[in-house]
Amino acid sequence: MTAYDGQAFAAATIEPAVRIRDLRRTFTLKGVLNGIDLDIAPGEFVALLGPSGSGKSTLLRALAGLDYEAFGSGEYQVPDRTSVIFQDARLLPWLNILDNVTLGLGRQVREQGRETLAEVGLAGREGAWPHELSGGEQQRVALARALVRQPELLLADEPFGALDALTRTRMHDLLRRLSEVHDPAVLLVTHDIDEAIVLADRIVMLEGGKLAVDIQVDLPPDPDARAHRSIDLRAELLARLGPSQAA
């Protein structure tokens, strides 16, 4: 059992990995992000929840530097070493697995690439083509590609959305384990409350273009207390998300 106590939060006194103030974004006159303030401490795992269309992905894309029209009057501090995992694995079909992982990094990191592939359980598959892998395996390659760059910030946009339930659970374990080893700050966009509770140190929720909820997960180490806390959290978050998201 890994303890998700306030450890990561203790780091909040030092310089945060991400510091965003008053980020705004409009689409055809409709404000989607109306002044986002967000700090993420180094090594902190934050899950971003919100109903569909609430701007979760928009916020993530702004942090990933993929949105050239997000603006704001405040601060925008995102580490240089930021990796992104998309909902699709987004592997280049014409490169083998290892070349996909080390894409753009030069020859000297090939050994690290191999090691990272082994970490995600794909040792020995380096030479395979992406289309020869299952969806879950492809997403693990994407995870390896993100981690081999030793990111200070890992942005993940519903990375497990397209996977079946069992594969998803395995991916949760893998991501939790690896994010402890590599210790990047993580922002995980998800619509799955349970996923957020299992993985995150802290859960934030988008509502009306602002971050409305900001909860420390703080699951206690004792299994019973842990289960209780999960159920309480779940109910609380569900109430905020509204019945439309209950499914």
Next chain:
Amino acid sequence: MATLSALATAPPAIRPAARNRFLAHRAARFGILLGPGLLLLYWSVLSFNGWLDPRVLPAPWTAVEAAIELIRDGRLQSNLAVSAGRALAGLALGSSVALALALLSGLTVLGGYVIDGLVQMKRGIPILALIPFMVLWLGIGEGLKISVIAIAVFFPMYIQVHTALRAIDLRFVELAETLRLSRWKFLVRIVLPGTLPGVLTGLRFGTTAAWLALVVVEQLNATSGIGYMVTLARDYAQTDVMLVGLVVYAILGFGSDLIVRALERHVLRWRRSFGR
């Protein structure tokens, strides 16, 4: 019999579907020869029965005999070498210029404005209408011949590459952004491989175009090459030699397409596709 009785007693096995109803059958090794083989058979039967007047079209074996004769005195090889050299030179020139210009016009805004407009304009002018001018500019030597072939190759190549370039998945461009790829790496790792299917399709069309253009230029003014051989034979009413020329053209076209397709299969082996 043994297998039959075994079948009768064995429990019903679950068999996978014999094949996907929508996918093409696995290609037989020399399946592509079937069509040409049937044509040859048809032609032989007609000639053999005397239904085909040899003055209209000589029999296949007449062509073979003429070919053997031409090979013996060395005319076929030397002319073929000259023709193939011209076609290859034109193909190389035309396709490399097309590739360069397509990349330039697809990747840069200014290049797009300048090059694409010109190319589309030139497309409307038939190459035959251009030849008189090209004779004025380039004379009637090898330069003209190779240039005409190169121009014929240029258009299919340019258009295919340009189309493929525009079809590169925007998601990969985003990926390149998040991985902070350099412009060079972006070109080499994403743009070029992404364009490769277009390059190969262009090469296939281009190769055909090269042989067609070759016929035109070699009958225009030449003292060597297959086209010259055919023109000369026509003047002496040697239908068998003319026929050999035609067959050689057909084999060249067919053979070069096979080569390009084999190249395609090798270079695009990362692709899962419908028709193998």
